[in-house]
Amino acid sequence: MADPAISSSSVTPSARRGVGSYAHSARERWRRLPLAARIILWIVFVLFAIWLILFITKGRFLKGPFQKIISSSLERDVRVGGDFQLYFAPLRIKFLADGFSIANPEWASQPYLFRADRIDARISPLSLIFGDKRRIRSLLLQKGAADLEWSKDGKTNTWTMGDPDKKGEPLEMPVVQRALIAGTTLRYRDPKLFVSADLAFDTVRAQNTRFAHDIRFTGNGTMRDKPFTLRGGILAPNETITGGRNQLVVAAEAGSTRLNVAGTLRGAFEIEGADLKLVATGPNLSLLFDFLGAALPDTRRYRFTSDLTKVGEEWRFTRLKGYFGDSDLAGKMTASLPDGRLLIKADVETKALHMIDVGPFIGYSPAKLEAQGAKAVVETVAGRPRLLPDAPLRAEAIRRFDAVVNYKVGGVRGDNMPIRNISLALKLDRSLLSLSPLTFDMAGGFVSSDIVLNARGAPVKTTYDIRLSPTPMGKLLGKWGVEESGTTGTIKARVLLTGLGDSVHESLASANGRIAVILPAGSMWARNIQLSELDIGTFIQKMFEDKLKDPVQINCGLIAFSVRNGVAAADPILIDTRKNVMVGRGGFSFRNESLDLAFRADSKKFSLFAGQSPVGIGGYFAKPSIAAISPELLGRAGAGLGLSLVGTPLAGLLAFVDVGDAKAAACGPVLTGAQASAQRTTKGERRDDVGKGTTAKSESGKSDRNERRDQKKKFLGIF
Structure with missing residues (x-):
C-alpha cells in the first residue's frame, strides 16, 4: 500500500531550512557572477524565451x-x-x-x-x-x-x-x-x-x-x-x-x-562563382551585343567559346577564343554595372586579321562583303562610284554604355597589305569614343593615330590625327612592283582633320584641316609599278624624262592639301629633283569622291626636245584615271605642225624646246610641310607656281568655270 501524500504541515523545520538554504546559496552564486556574465545569461534567457514563444505559436x-x-x-x-x-x-x-x-x-x-x-x-x-x-x-x-x-x-x-x-x-x-x-x-x-x-x-x-x-x-x-x-x-x-x-x-x-x-x-x-561554359554563334556579333545593351560594329559570321562566371558585380568571360569571318580572336572580357551603367572591359588579340573583316568596323555591309568580297566596298550613288562607307554610327546605342578595350593584331591578310603589329586602345566614356593610340607597322614605317568621336551632342564630331613616320618608299610600294634596289627615298605624312556627321562619309564630307606628305632626299625607280587601275609607272614616266633609265633623284618633295568643308585643294604640290621641278594643281572632294589633279614637270636645264606637259589624274576614289595627253601637249603639237608648214620641218621642233628655266625649290619649307604661301626658291624668292589649287568639281559634279579658267591660264599655260 502506497504511503499517503505528505502535507506541507508535516515538513519539518529542518527541511524548510534546507530548501531556503539552497535558494539562498543559488542567489549568492548568481550575485558572485561578473556583471557581464549575468547580462549575457539574461540575454540568452530572453532569446530562448522569444524562440520558445515563436516556436510554439x-x-x-x-x-x-x-x-x-x-x-x-x-x-x-x-x-x-x-x-x-x-x-x-x-x-x-x-x-x-x-x-x-x-x-x-x-x-x-x-x-x-x-x-x-x-x-x-x-x-x-x-x-x-x-x-x-x-x-x-x-x-x-x-x-x-x-x-x-x-x-x-x-x-x-x-x-x-x-x-x-x-x-x-x-x-x-x-x-x-x-x-x-x-x-x-x-x-x-x-x-x-x-x-x-x-x-x-x-x-x-x-x-x-x-x-x-x-x-x-x-x-x-x-x-x-x-x-x-x-x-x-x-x-x-x-x-x-x-x-x-x-x-x-x-x-x-x-x-x-x-x-x-x-x-x-x-x-x-x-x-x-558559377563554373559555366558559353558557346555563341551567329551571323553578326553586333546582334549578340544588343542583348548586353551595348553597340558593336557589324561583323561577319562568328563562333566563340568562353568560360563564364560571376564575381561580385562582374560577369567574367575568360579563355575567350573563336573567329569572326576569316579572322581569329582570343582574350578575355568583363561586363559590370557600376553606378547602374554598363561597363565592358576587354583585352583581346587577333593573330591574322583578314582585310575583308575590317570593312564592317568602318561601315561596310558584312552581308555584301560575304557575298561579293572586296567588290562590296564600292557602291554606285547618283551614277558615281562611292568608296567611303555611309553606314551611320549608332550614336544612341553608344550613349548607353562605357567601354575600355585593348586590341592587338599580329598581321593583316589581304592583297598588297604590308601592315603588321596593330595596337588599339579604345575608350568609351559617356558617348566620348577615343581610339588613342591606334598604331601599326607599315612597310618599315610606323603609323600612329588618335581618332576621337564625340557623340555627346549632335551631330557627331570626329577628329582625325594620323601620323606616318619616315617610311622607305621601296618597301611601301614593293607590293605593287617597285624595284627596291633603285628606290632609296623615304616618305612621312600627317593627316589632321575635323568633321561632323554620323558616318565616315558624312564626317569627311564636312571635314576641315590639312593633309601633308613629305618626301626627304632620296631616289625612286618606278619601273613596273602599277597601282590598281592607275598606272603609276606611266604617270612618272610622263612626268620625268629619259623614261626612267636611271632612278629619279629627289631633293625634297611635298604633296599637301588644305581641306575645307570636305574639299581638298593642293597647298602645295611641289617636288624638286636633280633635273626637274614638279608642281601640281587641283585637288579632290570627300563629298562626291572626285579627283581633279594636274601635275607638270619643268626642266632645270635647257632641253632641245621636251615633251613634258601636265599629266592629269581624274575620276573618283574608287575608279581613278590618268590623262597623259594634256591640252598643252596638243597645243605644242599644233604649234609644231604650224611652224613646219610655214617654215622648215626643223622649225617645228621649236615648239618642243624647253629653255630650262625651272626654279629649284628651297627644301626648308618643303620638309616642314609649309603651305604654298611659305614656299621659296633656292634664292629666297617667293614661288609663284604653287598657288593654292582647288578642286574643279563641286558637290553636283559641275565645274566652277571661272575658277577653272583661271587655273588653266596660270598653270597649263594655254596659248
Whole structure:
C-alpha cells in the first residue's frame, strides 16, 4: 500500500531550512557572477524565451506588425492574404506566407511587383545581419509572378524600393541553394533598351538518382523588335549526395544567333562563382551585343567559346577564343554595372586579321562583303562610284554604355597589305569614343593615330590625327612592283582633320584641316609599278624624262592639301629633283569622291626636245584615271605642225624646246610641310607656281568655270 501524500504541515523545520538554504546559496552564486556574465545569461534567457514563444505559436501573431513594418520600410503595400509563419526552426528562420504580394509603383504597367500563392523558405539568420547577400537555404514557391520593369526614361525601376524617385539600382537576387518552384512566371520590360521578356518556371522530378528535381524554364521576348526564345533547366542534386552542385543548362535563340550555356551552380539560383561554359554563334556579333545593351560594329559570321562566371558585380568571360569571318580572336572580357551603367572591359588579340573583316568596323555591309568580297566596298550613288562607307554610327546605342578595350593584331591578310603589329586602345566614356593610340607597322614605317568621336551632342564630331613616320618608299610600294634596289627615298605624312556627321562619309564630307606628305632626299625607280587601275609607272614616266633609265633623284618633295568643308585643294604640290621641278594643281572632294589633279614637270636645264606637259589624274576614289595627253601637249603639237608648214620641218621642233628655266625649290619649307604661301626658291624668292589649287568639281559634279579658267591660264599655260 502506497504511503499517503505528505502535507506541507508535516515538513519539518529542518527541511524548510534546507530548501531556503539552497535558494539562498543559488542567489549568492548568481550575485558572485561578473556583471557581464549575468547580462549575457539574461540575454540568452530572453532569446530562448522569444524562440520558445515563436516556436510554439509559429509567429502567426506577427502577421500584422510584419505587414505594417515592411510596407513602411519599402514604401510599398505588402500583404499576406492567408496563413503566416515566422519563427526559428530550430536555428534557421522559417518564413511562410500564403497569398503574399508586394505592390508596384503607380507608373508601372502591372499592379504587383510580386505575388505568390505560397512562399515557404528557410533563411540563414546571420545573412540578414552580416554580409550583403541574403541566403535562402531552401525555397518553395507556388504560383509566383514577378514583374520587373524600368521606367520609360530609364531612371527608376519597380524593384528599387523606398523613395519612388530614387535612382534605379541593379537587381540583386538572394542566394537560393535549393528550390522547388511550381507555376511561376517572370515578366521583364525595359523600354529604353527596347527589351521585353516573359519566362515561365516549373519543377519536375528528375528521372535519375543523382538529381532530385529539375527546375525548367521557357520563355520568349523581343530585343529591339527582334524576337528571341529561351529554354533551360536547373538540376538540383539529391540531398543524399554530399557536396552536390546544381547543374545549369540554357539555350537562347534570336533568329540565327545562338547562345548555349552549361555548367554548375553552388545553389539553385546562386550565379556567384558559377563554373559555366558559353558557346555563341551567329551571323553578326553586333546582334549578340544588343542583348548586353551595348553597340558593336557589324561583323561577319562568328563562333566563340568562353568560360563564364560571376564575381561580385562582374560577369567574367575568360579563355575567350573563336573567329569572326576569316579572322581569329582570343582574350578575355568583363561586363559590370557600376553606378547602374554598363561597363565592358576587354583585352583581346587577333593573330591574322583578314582585310575583308575590317570593312564592317568602318561601315561596310558584312552581308555584301560575304557575298561579293572586296567588290562590296564600292557602291554606285547618283551614277558615281562611292568608296567611303555611309553606314551611320549608332550614336544612341553608344550613349548607353562605357567601354575600355585593348586590341592587338599580329598581321593583316589581304592583297598588297604590308601592315603588321596593330595596337588599339579604345575608350568609351559617356558617348566620348577615343581610339588613342591606334598604331601599326607599315612597310618599315610606323603609323600612329588618335581618332576621337564625340557623340555627346549632335551631330557627331570626329577628329582625325594620323601620323606616318619616315617610311622607305621601296618597301611601301614593293607590293605593287617597285624595284627596291633603285628606290632609296623615304616618305612621312600627317593627316589632321575635323568633321561632323554620323558616318565616315558624312564626317569627311564636312571635314576641315590639312593633309601633308613629305618626301626627304632620296631616289625612286618606278619601273613596273602599277597601282590598281592607275598606272603609276606611266604617270612618272610622263612626268620625268629619259623614261626612267636611271632612278629619279629627289631633293625634297611635298604633296599637301588644305581641306575645307570636305574639299581638298593642293597647298602645295611641289617636288624638286636633280633635273626637274614638279608642281601640281587641283585637288579632290570627300563629298562626291572626285579627283581633279594636274601635275607638270619643268626642266632645270635647257632641253632641245621636251615633251613634258601636265599629266592629269581624274575620276573618283574608287575608279581613278590618268590623262597623259594634256591640252598643252596638243597645243605644242599644233604649234609644231604650224611652224613646219610655214617654215622648215626643223622649225617645228621649236615648239618642243624647253629653255630650262625651272626654279629649284628651297627644301626648308618643303620638309616642314609649309603651305604654298611659305614656299621659296633656292634664292629666297617667293614661288609663284604653287598657288593654292582647288578642286574643279563641286558637290553636283559641275565645274566652277571661272575658277577653272583661271587655273588653266596660270598653270597649263594655254596659248
